[in-house]
Amino acid sequence: MWAPILRNKYLQSKTLAQVTMRPTDSPFWKGLMRTKDLFLRRVKFLVGNGMSTRFWEDAWLGETPLTIQYPTLYNIVQCK
Numbered sequence: 001m002w003a004p005i006l007r008n009k010y011l012q013s014k015t016l017a018q019v020t021m022r023p024t025d026s027p028f029w030k031g032l033m034r035t036k037d038l039f040l041r042r043v044k045f046l047v048g049n050g051m052s053t054r055f056w057e058d059a060w061l062g063e064t065p066l067t068i069q070y071p072t073l074y075n076i077v078q079c080k
Contacts, residue, residue: 015052016040 010029021033047053047060056067056074067074
């Protein structure tokens with residue numbers, strides 16, 4: 001029941017990884033946001049159609065994100 005409410009209020013059309021904490025957020029949501037990085041490091045993703053998977057930051061290929069597996073390549077990609 002709470003998932004659709006939180007999704008509509010805080011996520012809207014973004015993924016959990018894309019949202020940041022705002023000063024106007026509820027204390028409950030701020031608490032969730034403080035644990036977000038730990039959660040994202042521990043969770044496994046199914047890529048599916050790829051719309052909600054972060055190519056470099058999510059651990060979808062192996063045990064660690066590609067940014068950790070290939071830091072030099074990641075740095076090159078970040079420099080536009």
